[in-house]
Amino acid sequence: MRVPLVDLQSQYRAIRDEIDQAIQSTLDSSAFILSDEVEAFESEFAQFVGTKYCVSVGSGSDALFLALEAMGIGHGDEVLLPANTFIASALAITRAGARVKLTDIDPESFNLDLGSASISENTKAVMPVHLYGQPADMTAVKAIAQQHRLKVVEDAAQAHGSIHREGPCGGLGDVSGFSFYPGKNLGAYGDGGAVCTNDAAISDRIRTQRNWGSQRKYFHETKGYNCRLDGIQAAVLRVKLRHLASWNEARIRVASWYREELDDLQHELKLPSEVEGTVRHVYHLYVVQILHHSRDAVLESLNASGVGAGIHYPRPIHLQQAYQDLGCGVGSFPVTESLASRIISLPLFPEMDRESVAYVSAKLRDALQIDRRT
Numbered sequence: 001m002r003v004p005l006v007d008l009q010s011q012y013r014a015i016r017d018e019i020d021q022a023i024q025s026t027l028d029s030s031a032f033i034l035s036d037e038v039e040a041f042e043s044e045f046a047q048f049v050g051t052k053y054c055v056s057v058g059s060g061s062d063a064l065f066l067a068l069e070a071m072g073i074g075h076g077d078e079v080l081l082p083a084n085t086f087i088a089s090a091l092a093i094t095r096a097g098a099r100v101k102l103t104d105i106d107p108e109s110f111n112l113d114l115g116s117a118s119i120s121e122n123t124k125a126v127m128p129v130h131l132y133g134q135p136a137d138m139t140a141v142k143a144i145a146q147q148h149r150l151k152v153v154e155d156a157a158q159a160h161g162s163i164h165r166e167g168p169c170g171g172l173g174d175v176s177g178f179s180f181y182p183g184k185n186l187g188a189y190g191d192g193g194a195v196c197t198n199d200a201a202i203s204d205r206i207r208t209q210r211n212w213g214s215q216r217k218y219f220h221e222t223k224g225y226n227c228r229l230d231g232i233q234a235a236v237l238r239v240k241l242r243h244l245a246s247w248n249e250a251r252i253r254v255a256s257w258y259r260e261e262l263d264d265l266q267h268e269l270k271l272p273s274e275v276e277g278t279v280r281h282v283y284h285l286y287v288v289q290i291l292h293h294s295r296d297a298v299l300e301s302l303n304a305s306g307v308g309a310g311i312h313y314p315r316p317i318h319l320q321q322a323y324q325d326l327g328c329g330v331g332s333f334p335v336t337e338s339l340a341s342r343i344i345s346l347p348l349f350p351e352m353d354r355e356s357v358a359y360v361s362a363k364l365r366d367a368l369q370i371d372r373r374t
Helices: 008-014 016-029 036-049 060-070 087-095 138-148 200-209 231-241 244-265 295-304 321-326 334-340 354-368
Strands: 053-057 078-082 099-103 123-126 151-155 175-179 193-197 214-216 278-280 286-290 343-346
Touching (some): 036 053, 036 175, 036 193, 053 200, 060 151, 060 175, 087 099
Parallel strands (some): 078 099, 151 175
Antiparallel strands (some): 053 193, 175 193, 286 343
């Protein structure tokens, strides 16, 4: 058996007729840029997230960058960010002209640990990342933000449908950025992203900036950018959005199967946990920790057995060559660094069946050379 990390082909086959019709409709209308499909998707996604406004853009990194810029975050400012995240989060801050200020992470949620944060007079914003679909502790984030007058920019790239006790992720800060990269819980057939907010001024600013700084063709109020979502991608996302709730429920079910299969290996593995405050973890990824074995050897064994496991993420931001200017060497963020050497992402997608979960679990057990207890 071969089990991929993500199976987008199975997803397409399940909704082929809807997708093909939506794409064909866009082709027939030739409405490829800032079309009615784009406006309809923005309205529907805002309703899904629970915000007043949604502005679609070209990618998730565009969304975070434009969100920061719209709030006036730039040169001389610092933005708090967890060290354990995809580099796009940091690059959006850099692109805005601000400085990345990293924090270590909570060992249970893998999300930012504000107890390790160093806040200065230059710190103007905090960017909680709802990593792997697990909501960050937004109660703590909002308390710190209020105390230090920080803007809150949610990186919700992996959290479509995640819910914290404070409310749905993406609607809990001043602004949020979503990614629609194909492998996301809600993925396009190419790059795409969106900014969600309840602030009309932020929404208007981003709507202008994404389109060459223009509200009316050939008239440019600001020095803007070309960061628009394609009409075809909006059409695809509208179809997929109708299925997102059921897909998220399927992800949660697959995660429960993994726990049943692997629960007796708690001395060898640390399974994902839903931390206090989480109402819904949507399991964009299912990440386990290898406690007493070589993670790389276990990963190699899984891959050789046809299991498409991977690592998210093998090298933290502060140890990337691109961010050597931060001056944070090995040992700067010990929890992040420890996890980076132990984590493995197991296959998880909505169409995954119990047999596939059992196969992956058996191959993981083989890699650890442990038999199931009877």
